[in-house]
Amino acid sequence: MIETATGEILSSAEASEEKQSRVFRGLYGIRTAIWEMWAEFRHEWKRITIASLISPLMYMIALGWGLGSMVSTGDRPYIDFLVPGIVALSSMNAGFTSVGMSFSTQRLYERSFDQVLISPTPIPAYVFGKMVGGALRGIYTGVLILLLSIPFGATININGWFFLVILLNGMVFASLGVLAAILAVTHADISRFSTFVIAPMTFLCNTMFPVEKMPAVVKEVINVLPLTHASSALRAIAYGGMPQWYNFVVLAGYIAAFVVLITIVLIRKSNL
Amino acid sequence: MIKIDNISKRYPKAEKYALDKVSLEINTGEAFGILGPNGAGKTTLMGIITTLILPTEGNVYVDGEMITRNRIDIKRKVSLVTQHVSIRRDMTVSEVMELAGRLYGMPVKQIKARTKDILEFTGLYEKKKQVARGLSGGMQRKLMICRALLTNPKIIVLDEPTVGLDPHSRRKIWDLLEMLKQKGITILLTTHYIEEAQSICDRVALISNGRASEVNTPDNMISRLGSYTVDIYDGITTKSYFFDTKEEAIGFAGDIPGKTKLRETTLEDVFLDRMGTELGEKVK
Numbered sequence: 001m002i003e004t005a006t007g008e009i010l011s012s013a014e015a016s017e018e019k020q021s022r023v024f025r026g027l028y029g030i031r032t033a034i035w036e037m038w039a040e041f042r043h044e045w046k047r048i049t050i051a052s053l054i055s056p057l058m059y060m061i062a063l064g065w066g067l068g069s070m071v072s073t074g075d076r077p078y079i080d081f082l083v084p085g086i087v088a089l090s091s092m093n094a095g096f097t098s099v100g101m102s103f104s105t106q107r108l109y110e111r112s113f114d115q116v117l118i119s120p121t122p123i124p125a126y127v128f129g130k131m132v133g134g135a136l137r138g139i140y141t142g143v144l145i146l147l148l149s150i151p152f153g154a155t156i157n158i159n160g161w162f163f164l165v166i167l168l169n170g171m172v173f174a175s176l177g178v179l180a181a182i183l184a185v186t187h188a189d190i191s192r193f194s195t196f197v198i199a200p201m202t203f204l205c206n207t208m209f210p211v212e213k214m215p216a217v218v219k220e221v222i223n224v225l226p227l228t229h230a231s232s233a234l235r236a237i238a239y240g241g242m243p244q245w246y247n248f249v250v251l252a253g254y255i256a257a258f259v260v261l262i263t264i265v266l267i268r269k270s271n272l
Numbered sequence: 273m274i275k276i277d278n279i280s281k282r283y284p285k286a287e288k289y290a291l292d293k294v295s296l297e298i299n300t301g302e303a304f305g306i307l308g309p310n311g312a313g314k315t316t317l318m319g320i321i322t323t324l325i326l327p328t329e330g331n332v333y334v335d336g337e338m339i340t341r342n343r344i345d346i347k348r349k350v351s352l353v354t355q356h357v358s359i360r361r362d363m364t365v366s367e368v369m370e371l372a373g374r375l376y377g378m379p380v381k382q383i384k385a386r387t388k389d390i391l392e393f394t395g396l397y398e399k400k401k402q403v404a405r406g407l408s409g410g411m412q413r414k415l416m417i418c419r420a421l422l423t424n425p426k427i428i429v430l431d432e433p434t435v436g437l438d439p440h441s442r443r444k445i446w447d448l449l450e451m452l453k454q455k456g457i458t459i460l461l462t463t464h465y466i467e468e469a470q471s472i473c474d475r476v477a478l479i480s481n482g483r484a485s486e487v488n489t490p491d492n493m494i495s496r497l498g499s500y501t502v503d504i505y506d507g508i509t510t511k512s513y514f515f516d517t518k519e520e521a522i523g524f525a526g527d528i529p530g531k532t533k534l535r536e537t538t539l540e541d542v543f544l545d546r547m548g549t550e551l552g553e554k555v556k
Contacts, residue, residue, distance in 0.1 A: 025344065025377060032374040036360075039367050043403070111358040115419070118322045118352050119375035120344040126375075 033129025134174025
């Protein structure tokens with residue numbers, strides 16, 4: 001006999017069934033959140049696609065063609081250095097924005113998140129589904145950037161590891177988006193969060209210039225940030241090599257830390 | 273049956289309780305209204321019943337089982353129509369329904385079949401491909417009721433379902449609520465439109481300053497105040513006087529010079545009387 005959290009006494013068979021159905025509900029919750037993001041994407045794909053391309057296009061023109069001719073990055077052209085960095089920062093933006101903005105709109109403006117809260121779907125599963133959806137949006141953006149880089153003459157090596165890094169990077173920032181959306185008191189908080197956290201990483205984390213050229217103290221700080229590891233890993237693969245093992249560990253560590261933080265906030269916040 | 277047992281709620285940093293030891297019992301299949309002025313705690317109570325808000329003290333029981341955020345089986349029995357329009361505006365009517373069904377773990381085939389039935393039943397089927405933000409306020413509210421019905425709930429909680437709607441749309445939603453009542457669904461309703469509660473609800477609770485002050489049928493509440501009312505306008509304000517019989521009211525009105533009006537007492541008179549609005553008095 002097993003006692004549940006609500007004080008119900010269940011037989012072993014019932015408990016096993018309850019456990020199975022809890023797992024099933026969790027998986028269904030993840031699928032529901034991904035379906036919701038897919039439905040959102042279907043309506044907005046043209047706008048999402050164009051918006052994903054504008055900044056990277058500007059970076060490639062201004063930095064790749066413009067400043068790039070004056071920048072030395074070893075024996076490879078600067079555009080080869082730049083593209084993995086742009087893929088990393090764009091998948092970061094896609095992961096964060098697609099989840100953070102949409103989730104905070106649902107929670108604070110549309111209040112459609114109320115329906116999720118009262119439904120039988122487990123909230124952690126739903127939130128995890130949002131993170132996966134955000135990571136998939138990151139991969140979509142990454143693929144767009146790779147296609148965009150072709151006319152710029154970038155020579156990039158792509159394999160499964162490349163997409164795994166984008167997926168992990170997207171998940172890191174999608175989970176940060178979830179956390180920001182849960183903590184936000186007003187919709188403007190998400191924009192502020194983006195200004196203070198996302199924007200600095202865009203420029204500093206080994207995306208447009210090598211971290212090695214930074215002062216030692218700044219370098220230490222930058223080396224702790226997740227985007228640095230995503231950029232480094234993507235660049236290593238793009239150059240035909242393999243990323244460092246700790247790149248994966250850092251990205252996975254950030255995901256785990258954000259998931260734990262999200263869970264704590266969800267438990268502590270009685271009124272979402 | 274829903275049992276609201278000694279529920280209190282104090283929001284963080286709030287000086288006073290939004291709800292203060294509220295206890296109510298709502299019978300299965302009953303249409304139960306909760307009336308009260310702005311800030312009385314009605315929406316908080318609705319939120320607690322649906323687990324949207326967690327109480328500071330007390331519990332809510334549905335069919336004898338305590339409802340919590342983890343009680344999936346009980347949550348399945350309850351649907352909520354919120355005061356604000358809480359639908360994804362960027363989704364079509366069908367997608368709004370599908371999302372709700374998926375959140376309740378319904379198979380997609382079943383969602384589609386029930387969506388068709390409910391949208392046809394409520395006259396929204398033609399709009400199934402329309403994006404929700406393009407619907408009128410009345411249609412958005414109707415869609416929220418459709419969404420609440422999709423999961424075949426035993427209890428439907430409606431928090432001001434007709435607020436801000438024109439009289440035509442309001443009547444349409446009343447008809448819909450009547451149909452739900454016929455189906456034996458337990459209805460829990462808060463409203464500012466007292467006539468709405470009078471026409472739909474079997475019993476009503478008056479709630480003020482976070483406390484439930486009175487629970488009774490609308491007819492009993494009215495007869496306790498007096499079934500007939502004489503309104504007297506003195507040039508500045510209108511005062512109402514309540515009588516048990518029409519004859520008494522006519523006799524009283526006949527003795528008063530100036531503008532008087534004889535009418536049947538409504539639940540609104542009871543509401544205003546109980547909320548401390550100076551109306552007049554009951555004349556014996």
